[in-house]
Amino acid sequence: MTRALLIVDVQNDFTEGGALAVAGGDAVARGVSALLREHGADYDVIVASRDWHDPTGDNGGHFSAQPDFVDSWPVHCVAETSGAAYDPLLDTTAVTHHVRKGQGKPAYSMFEGVTEAGETVAGILSAHGVVTADVVGIATDHCVRASAADAIAHGVHVRILTDLVAGVGAESSEAALAELAHAGAELVDSPGGGAASDGSAASTDGPGTTSDGAAG
Numbered sequence: 099m100t101r102a103l104l105i106v107d108v109q110n111d112f113t114e115g116g117a118l119a120v121a122g123g124d125a126v127a128r129g130v131s132a133l134l135r136e137h138g139a140d141y142d143v144i145v146a147s148r149d150w151h152d153p154t155g156d157n158g159g160h161f162s163a164q165p166d167f168v169d170s171w172p173v174h175c176v177a178e179t180s181g182a183a184y185d186p187l188l189d190t191t192a193v194t195h196h197v198r199k200g201q202g203k204p205a206y207s208m209f210e211g212v213t214e215a216g217e218t219v220a221g222i223l224s225a226h227g228v229v230t231a232d233v234v235g236i237a238t239d240h241c242v243r244a245s246a247a248d249a250i251a252h253g254v255h256v257r258i259l260t261d262l263v264a265g266v267g268a269e270s271s272e273a274a275l276a277e278l279a280h281a282g283a284e285l286v287d288s289p290g291g292g293a294a295s296d297g298s299a300a301s302t303d304g305p306g307t308t309s310d311g312a313a314g
């Protein structure tokens with residue numbers, strides 16, 4: 099069975115000390131590195147995305163001096179800056195495809211991005227005959243949510259490794275996980291997991307509530 103790991107936006111601006119820091123981001127970076135060290139060989143394809151915004155303009159209304167933290171955000175992940183770099187706690191050695199997204203516009207899903215060679219995530223998954231995709235990264239309630247939803251729509255079996263995601267809001271993260279479970283995602287611990295969990299997205303109880311209409 100061909101399996102992919104999708105690593106969403108584990109970047110300096112989204113982890114502790116970053117412009118748009120998400121609590122638990124460093125733990126996710128550490129936990130994903132451990133997963134790759136111990137189970138990297140289980141994956142045929144390992145895709146990592148980076149939010150990669152233009153240094154000029156507001157990137158299609160994505161940046162705002164008065165952000166609402168729903169559709170607009172403080173400046174973050176500007177291309178070629180340290181904020182846009184992978185968190186150094188994430189070991190990217192095993193990553194097979196690096197995807198960048200958000201150049202001049204908002205892009206929550208890694209499926210909106212491309213590699214340097216112009217490949218899309220959908221194209222990569224199809225080309226490799228991927229059947230199952232494990233999803234990890236930041237943020238549960240935004241880019242993980244959108245990326246996992248697109249993976250489900252692409253037709254692969256999606257598993258969210260719930261101890262290896264971190265969200266902006268506890269409630270919105272719960273809602274995102276419930277929504278993804280309702281859409282067909284499996285919510286599971288990483289193999290040997292739970293170690294990186296800080297409780298921010300610890301529930302694996304499945305859908306209790308659903309949420310529609312949110313941004314992303």
Ligand SMILES: [Zn+2]
Binds near residue numbers: 149151160200204205
């Ligand atoms: Zn962004």
